Amino acid sequence: MNGIEIRGVSKSFAGLRALDDITLTLGEGMIYGLLGRNGAGKSTLLNLITNRLFPDEGEIFINGEPAAENDRAQSLVYLMGEKDYYPDAMRVRDVFRWTGNFYGGFDLERAGEFCELFGLDQTKKIQQLSTGYRSIYKIITALCVDVPYVLLDEPVLGLDANHRELFYKLLIEQYAAEPRTFVLSTHLIEEIAALIEQIVVIKNGRIIRDESCESLLASGYTVAGKAGDVDRFIEGKNVIGTDTLGGLKTAYLLGRPNRDEVPQGIELSRIDLQKLFIELTNEQGAKK
Amino acid sequence: MNGIEIRGVSKSFAGLRALDDITLTLGEGMIYGLLGRNGAGKSTLLNLITNRLFPDEGEIFINGEPAAENDRAQSLVYLMGEKDYYPDAMRVRDVFRWTGNFYGGFDLERAGEFCELFGLDQTKKIQQLSTGYRSIYKIITALCVDVPYVLLDEPVLGLDANHRELFYKLLIEQYAAEPRTFVLSTHLIEEIAALIEQIVVIKNGRIIRDESCESLLASGYTVAGKAGDVDRFIEGKNVIGTDTLGGLKTAYLLGRPNRDEVPQGIELSRIDLQKLFIELTNEQGAKK
Numbered sequence: 001m002n003g004i005e006i007r008g009v010s011k012s013f014a015g016l017r018a019l020d021d022i023t024l025t026l027g028e029g030m031i032y033g034l035l036g037r038n039g040a041g042k043s044t045l046l047n048l049i050t051n052r053l054f055p056d057e058g059e060i061f062i063n064g065e066p067a068a069e070n071d072r073a074q075s076l077v078y079l080m081g082e083k084d085y086y087p088d089a090m091r092v093r094d095v096f097r098w099t100g101n102f103y104g105g106f107d108l109e110r111a112g113e114f115c116e117l118f119g120l121d122q123t124k125k126i127q128q129l130s131t132g133y134r135s136i137y138k139i140i141t142a143l144c145v146d147v148p149y150v151l152l153d154e155p156v157l158g159l160d161a162n163h164r165e166l167f168y169k170l171l172i173e174q175y176a177a178e179p180r181t182f183v184l185s186t187h188l189i190e191e192i193a194a195l196i197e198q199i200v201v202i203k204n205g206r207i208i209r210d211e212s213c214e215s216l217l218a219s220g221y222t223v224a225g226k227a228g229d230v231d232r233f234i235e236g237k238n239v240i241g242t243d244t245l246g247g248l249k250t251a252y253l254l255g256r257p258n259r260d261e262v263p264q265g266i267e268l269s270r271i272d273l274q275k276l277f278i279e280l281t282n283e284q285g286a287k288k
Numbered sequence: 289m290n291g292i293e294i295r296g297v298s299k300s301f302a303g304l305r306a307l308d309d310i311t312l313t314l315g316e317g318m319i320y321g322l323l324g325r326n327g328a329g330k331s332t333l334l335n336l337i338t339n340r341l342f343p344d345e346g347e348i349f350i351n352g353e354p355a356a357e358n359d360r361a362q363s364l365v366y367l368m369g370e371k372d373y374y375p376d377a378m379r380v381r382d383v384f385r386w387t388g389n390f391y392g393g394f395d396l397e398r399a400g401e402f403c404e405l406f407g408l409d410q411t412k413k414i415q416q417l418s419t420g421y422r423s424i425y426k427i428i429t430a431l432c433v434d435v436p437y438v439l440l441d442e443p444v445l446g447l448d449a450n451h452r453e454l455f456y457k458l459l460i461e462q463y464a465a466e467p468r469t470f471v472l473s474t475h476l477i478e479e480i481a482a483l484i485e486q487i488v489v490i491k492n493g494r495i496i497r498d499e500s501c502e503s504l505l506a507s508g509y510t511v512a513g514k515a516g517d518v519d520r521f522i523e524g525k526n527v528i529g530t531d532t533l534g535g536l537k538t539a540y541l542l543g544r545p546n547r548d549e550v551p552q553g554i555e556l557s558r559i560d561l562q563k564l565f566i567e568l569t570n571e572q573g574a575k576k
Binding site for chain 2 (some may be wrong): 084165189193245274277282
């Protein structure tokens with residue numbers, strides 16, 4: 001069966017359960033959002049898929065083959081991680097070549113175009129790059145390597161808004177030109193809401209949501225209007241948050257709105273994915 | 289005169305002009321957004337105000353006193369920077385005490401409450417903290433120190449969406465309770481759009497905008513509707529970007545809309561601050 005299959009995987013560090021009995025399938029040709037708070041277990045899961053870590057329990061399969069210590073399976077998955085896995089003295093263009101050799105395919109020409117777009121000089125050594133450009137050379141590598149599964153852990157860390165927008169645009173273009181699976185793990189949730197098709201939410205090492213972005217967004221809604229009108233409308237409803245600006249109020253609610261019930265002066269709109277995520281994952285008083 | 293006054297300040301590094309003849313006043317009791325791309329000169333400006341760097345040309349005054357090598361002036365400004373200025377082996381609670389001693393005022397009780405809210409154990413040493421919590425102890429210090437000018441350079445780096453929302457909420461509450469000046473330098477522009485009153489945009493070491501958030505946002509607008517309708521409406525107008533989803537299209541325009549001209553089926557709304565920023569600061573083919 002094609003896809004990445006995670007079956008009953010658990011992993012602990014120093015007695016703390018980072019992942020607790022995770023079962024999940026990542027299909028082919030889809031853009032996933034892997035969402036969770038800091039420490040929820042997202043990076044651990046990505047590292048388990050790509051053999052940077054090994055599970056205490058459970059198994060992972062890539063296109064039907066065991067992922068653990070299996071070069072053929074691993075050659076199908078590229079992880080862009082927070083750490084640099086290349087030597088600091090390596091030049092960016094050599095990272096591209098080396099990646100192509102390991103994975104059996106890399107679009108050097110496209111990588112060159114992307115370097116131009118981002119303003120990255122590919123003759124530079126990794127150690128010469130700023131935080132933003134360290135993310136950028138990794139993003140370009142991830143977009144140009146020829147594998148069916150690309151995992152991106154915090155891809156936009158340190159990028160300014162212009163470079164983030166460029167990255168999202170190139171990702172969509174690459175995906176449209178040659179469908180493959182992208183898994184995006186990021187804290188900038190609202191920015192990727194329009195990109196992702198399927199959402200996996202991890203909380204305290206467990207999966208609490210695995211559904212389409214569309215269906216998750218349909219589980220809540222937003223109303224806005226004059227504060228008094230909004231207050232009357234939301235009374236008794238499942239309100240997860242409000243914002244007030246002057247005399248105007250916006251309220252975020254769980255459930256499905258009954259359109260016939262919405263009075264004049266109240267504007268109904270879809271809920272913001274980030275607001276919904278915050279509500280699903282908030283915990284009071286957790287010590288870390 | 290009260291405020292931070294920057295007069296004709298320039299600064300070069302290795303022959304490259306990082307700041308070029310900057311003149312700017314940061315008033316009392318205001319929330320500023322200091323916006324710019326990576327490398328535009330934002331951190332250099334904040335470091336010049338707080339004596340981490342000294343200008344090649346020009347002068348800076350804090351409440352009328354020269355900023356350079358002047359402890360009395362410096363005791364009025366707190367900079368939360370990307371670097372850790374405290375020893376790695378220092379505990380968080382000792383950072384709070386030490387900051388209070390240097391600046392002549394610190395609300396230890398409130399800092400304790402904020403640690404609870406963020407889930408930060410203040411007996412921990414800085415070296416034990418993750419990237420997110422390194423931002424958090426600095427945020428808390430910046431919100432609780434008793435100075436009239438608080439400068440925050442990338443305050444939310446590494447924070448998850450829940451902690452970012454909490455930070456924005458506490459910032460607004462602290463500002464309402466005790467007005468002082470906050471200067472926020474961040475790449476997450478859309479998230480702070482509702483917080484900031486005044487916007488300063490730096491591009492290539494020069495200030496290109498210094499105006500109220502309201503007036504900057506009034507310089508553009510957004511239209512949305514069926515792709516065909518939108519295309520007809522925007523023809524000949526100053527379009528800075530478009531997004532298409534299925535048959536629907538959103539277009540971002542500069543200028544002021546003529547409401548009478550907007551046809552049925554076209555929805556008019558305010559422009560997104562981040563979109564506007566991207567357009568103001570984009571540059572094609574810049575090599576770095």
